Structure formats: C-alpha cells, structure tokens
Amino acid sequence: DTGVSQDPRHKITKRGQNVTFRCDPISEHNRLYWYRQTLGQGPEFLTYFQNEAQLEKSRLLSDRFSAERPKGSFSTLEIQRTEQGDSAMYLCASSSPWGAGTEAFFGQGTRLTVV
Amino acid sequence: QQQVKQSPQSLIVQKGGISIINCAYENTAFDYFPWYQQFPGKGPALLIAIRPDVSEKKEGRFTISFNKSAKQFSLHIMDSQPGDSATYFCAASVLNWSGANNLFFGTGTRLTVIP
Numbered sequence: 001d002t003g004v005s006q007d008p009r010h011k012i013t014k015r016g017q018n019v020t021f022r023c024d025p026i027s028e029h030n031r032l033y034w035y036r037q038t039l040g041q042g043p044e045f046l047t048y049f050q051n052e053a054q055l056e057k058s059r060l061l062s063d064r065f066s067a068e069r070p071k072g073s074f075s076t077l078e079i080q081r082t083e084q085g086d087s088a089m090y091l092c093a094s095s096s097p098w099g100a101g102t103e104a105f106f107g108q109g110t111r112l113t114v115v
Numbered sequence: 116q117q118q119v120k121q122s123p124q125s126l127i128v129q130k131g132g133i134s135i136i137n138c139a140y141e142n143t144a145f146d147y148f149p150w151y152q153q154f155p156g157k158g159p160a161l162l163i164a165i166r167p168d169v170s171e172k173k174e175g176r177f178t179i180s181f182n183k184s185a186k187q188f189s190l191h192i193m194d195s196q197p198g199d200s201a202t203y204f205c206a207a208s209v210l211n212w213s214g215a216n217n218l219f220f221g222t223g224t225r226l227t228v229i230p
Contacts, residue, residue, distance in 0.1 A: 004158070033217070042121075042204045042220025043159065056215050091158050095216060102147055102216055106158030 002026060004107035006092050012113045013082055020078045021110045025094030032075050033104060034067055035091040036060065043091055049075060082114045118142055119207050121221025128228050134192040136224045138205035141186065145207040147216065150179065150190045153202045153223075162203075163190070195228045202226070 005024040013019050025032050030051050035043035046065070048056040051072035061067075064083075069075040079086055089111050093104040121138045128134045138148075149164035165172045165179045165188065172179045178191040192199055202225050206218040 031215070033215075035218075040223070042119075042206070042223050043218070045217045045219070048215045048217060050215070056217060058217075093158075102149075102164065102210065103161050104216060104218065106151075106160065108156070108158045 004092055004094055004105050006090075006107040006110050008110055009108065010111050010113075012115060015084060015114055016081055018078065018080045019082060019112065020076055021090055021092075021112075023075045023077070023092030023094075023107060024073075025075070025092070026096075026105055028096065029094035029105075030072065030097040031095040032069060033093040033095075034075070034077050035093065035106075037089040037091055037109070038087075046077075079112075082112075084114050087112055087114045117222070118219040119205055119221045121205050121224060123224060124222070125225045126227070128195045128226065130195065130197060130228055130230050132195050132228075134195045134199070134226055134228070135189060136203055136205070136226075137187065137189045138207075138221050139185075139187045140207050140219075142207070142209070142219075143186070144209045145219075147208045147210060148179070148181065148188050149206050149208075149218070150177075151204045151206060151220075153204065159204060192226075195226075197228045197230050200226055200228050 007022045032049040034046040037043040049069040064080045089109040091109045093106045095104045150162045151159035153159045176193045181188045202223045205221040
C-alpha cells in the first residue's frame with residue numbers, strides 16, 4: 001500500500017497523559033498536513049510542513065500540541081496533558097511537490113479517545 | 116467562524132436520482148474548491164475539484180458547478196448509486212507562497228442512496 005499511513009488507528013488514554021501519533025506520507029510527497037476532525041464535523045487544519053520545515057500552524061494548535069517532521073519524511077504529532085476535548089480523529093495528509101501540489105491524500109486517521 | 120457553509124446536513128435519494136449538495140464561502144481569496152468523499156472509518160478521498168476560472172467541471176457522474184459572483188459551488192451526483200452513500204465535504208483553500216494548501220472544510224452532508 002503506497003498511501004498515507006497513520007499509526008495507531010485507535011488510541012484510548014486517560015486525561016492528563018501524553019500521546020504521540022505517527023504519519024508516513026506518500027514517499028515522494030514533500031508537503032504534509034495534520035487535521036483534526038470531531039464527530040459530525042469537517043476536518044480542521046492544524047499544521048503544515050514542507051520537507052522538515054513547519055511553515056504554518058493553526059491557532060487550534062495549542063501549546064500542548066507539538067508536531068515534528070525530522071528529515072522531511074515521517075511526522076509525529078504529540079499531545080501533552082490530554083484533555084477530554086482532545087478526543088477526535090487526527091488526520092494526516094500529504095501532497096506532491098510538483099505542479100500546484102493541490103491534491104491532498106489523506107490517511108485513515110488516528111481516533112483518540114480521552115477518558 | 117465557519118469559512119465554508121454546506122447544506123443540506125443529510126440527504127436521502129432514490130437510486131438513479133440526482134444528489135445535489137451546496138456550499139457557500141466568503142473569502143474571495145479562495146482559489147481551489149475540492150469535494151471530498153468519506154466513508155465511515157476512512158479518511159476523506161478527493162472526488163473532484165475546480166479552480167475559479169471555470170464555471171463547471173464534470174468527471175463521470177460527478178459535476179461541480181461554480182458561481183464566482185455568488186460565491187457558491189455545488190456538487191451534482193447523477194444516477195446516484197447505493198455505493199455513493201457516504202459523507203461528502205466541500206472545501207476551499209488559498210494556494211500561497213509556502214506551497215501550502217490548507218483546506219477549509221464544510222460541515223459535511225451525509226448522503227444515503229436508497230436501492
């Protein structure tokens with residue numbers, strides 16, 4: 001499978017714990033995005049990487065959230081001191097460096113439940 | 116503030132009928148308008164997209180109609196099939212200097228096609 005891969009698919013954690021999610025984009029894609037999707041809503045943009053550089057961050061990305069993309073390949077999203085409001089599907093997407101790079105390919109997401 | 120407004124929230128269509136989903140936006144800087152299809156437990160998948168320099172784009176049974184002056188666009192699914200039953204999201208973005216394509220999604224339309 002050469003699509004966007006996310007791990008884990010599901011995560012249940014206790015409030016206050018830290019969690020980390022991983023995203024492996026399509027291999028030749030240098031653009032990588034993180035989105036958050038709550039039940040019954042559309043995805044909301046969190047952050048954008050071009051290669052290893054984090055170029056954009058949404059105001060939704062509080063100081064408890066941190067994302068990295070070392071070496072411009074896979075990316076991790078860490079949430080510290082989780083809160084019940086963090087429960088959501090976290091989606092990763094990647095897009096091509098060629099042309100306008102408009103089409104974003106999404107992974108299947110990591111569903112986080114904070115209890 | 117919802118940058119892209121989508122309606123209806125849910126839609127039930129008979130097999131063979133036409134499904135129509137509408138979206139409206141305010142930001143005139145948006146220059147890319149995709150539609151995504153999402154099945155339960157999956158990430159969104161790009162269906163069809165349009166740029167503001169054309170008023171209509173057709174791909175198979177899917178057509179986007181775009182009205183720049185009204186700041187509205189819609190998805191038409193012709194000859195709807197039970198396999199089309201999914202949640203559909205419209206989105207909009209501005210392609211900017213960093214190459215980012217941060218998508219602003221609508222709230223989604225759950226389509227059910229009755230056999």
